[in-house]
Amino acid sequence: MGSRSLSLAIQKTEIVLLTRKRIDRNIQMLVDGQSIITSDVIKYLGVMLDVKLSFWAHICKAADRAAAVVGRLGRLMANIGGPSPSKRRLLMRTTDAILLYGAEVWADALKFQKYRTRIESVQRRGALRICSGYRTVSAPAVQVVAGVTPIDLLADERRRIHLRKAENAPTVVKKEEREETMRRWQNRWRSESRGRWTARLIHGVKEWTERVHGEVNYYLTQFLTGHGYFWSFLKKIGRTTDSRCLYCQQQRDRITDDEQQDQDGVAEGLEIEEDDVYHTHMCPRWERMRSSLIDEVGELQPETIVNKMMETKENWDAINTYVMAVLKEKERNRDWEGLTS
Structure with missing residues (x-):
């Protein structure tokens, strides 16, 4: 020198x-x-290099920086109101830029579960703000609902594109590698043990994330995840002491009060089911509203309802209106006997 x-x-x-x-x-x-x-660690061109080149220090630092950004952006994204999910997703992409900086170099480090968990936890927080989901929703489910590709798959996609940089068709390469990423995400979603109600509704992640219409919201996300104004869920988080459907309980009480009905044994034969998201979907309390919806969009089952929503914007709006009406009614009745303060 x-x-x-x-x-x-x-x-x-x-x-x-x-x-x-x-x-x-x-x-x-x-x-x-x-x-x-x-x-033990030095910073070189924005990447933290540790003595073993494990990149753990870099992942921790990037996760901390991204978490701070998510926290600031989250204050702009109330559950009800605020930016639309598409705008929220655009804002949250700033965290992807932080998390994925230099991914071409360190993407292989994410083969370790500890590393994936550290970086995934930040992305999960951002996905919850995008779709206005409960913080109890699992990472795989909220990523699908919010349309956020898992960060480790994005990192590996960047690495694969970098390895093919000598090819003369970068646009084709990016398209092919994105298709490979979606294929891997679909395989992971199919074999995942968490978020099975969401998987029952949303089968194909590519079709869901690339749909041409429809936005999720606070109430629709509750239906898609099963985390919301459902007594079985509220009991799990300590907000109620009874997981049974209170509407069915009311119906049984009315039958019991009728002496003739009671003599016929109708009340004893009326089972009160646990109030989860599926029961809410099928509960007699909403029979009239559900019948009107079926007349408009056709027969609805958990395995077909999302496909119906994605067929036309009119179907999406009709189902969204029905879900919001049901859950808003349940929200208004949250102070019923059996719920804690």
């Missing part, structure tokens, strides 16, 4: 010893007459 009239800025100089050997890595070194102690 001296022969080229160059010199080191010693106060900015850092040294890291890259090795996987179990040796003392904190070594005092003499540089231009000054003593420098080697570091």
Whole structure:
């Protein structure tokens, strides 16, 4: 360097010893007459390099920075009102830029569950704000509902594109690798053990994320995830002491009050089911509204309802209106006997 009239800025100089050997890595070194102690981690071109090149330090730092951004953006995204999900998704892409910086280099590190969990937790928080979901919704389910591709799959996609940079058709390469990412996401979603109610409704992640109409909202997300104004769910989170359907309980009480009905044994034969999202969908309390909806869009079952929604915008709006009406009514009745304050 001296022969080229160059010199080191010693106060900015850092040294890291890259090795996987179990040796003392904190070594005092003499540089231009000054003593420098080697570091465990240094920052090079925005990427944190640790002694073992595990990239754990980089992932933690990127996750912390992205979490701070998610926290600030989250304050702009109330469950009811605020930006539309498409605008929320656009805002949250700033966190992807932070999380995926330099992914071409460190994407392989995400083969470890610990690393994936650390970075996925931040993306999950952002996805919850996009679709206005309960914080109890699992990461796989909320990623699908919000249309957010898992961050580890995006990182590996960038790595694959980088490895094919010598090819002369970058647009084709990006398209092919995106198709591969969606295929992997679909396979993961099919074999995932969490979010099975959501999987029952949403079968194809590609069709759902690339739909041409329809936005999710606070109430529709409750229906798609099963986390919301359902007594079985509220009991799990300690907000109620009874998971049975209170509407069915009311109906049974009315029958019991009728002496003739009681003598016929009708009340004893009326079972009160647990009030989960499926029961809400089939509950007699909403029979009239449900019949009107079926007359408009056709027969509805959990396995077909999302496909109906994606067929036309009119179907989407009709089903969304029905879901909102039901859940708003249940929300108004949240102070019934059996619910805690």
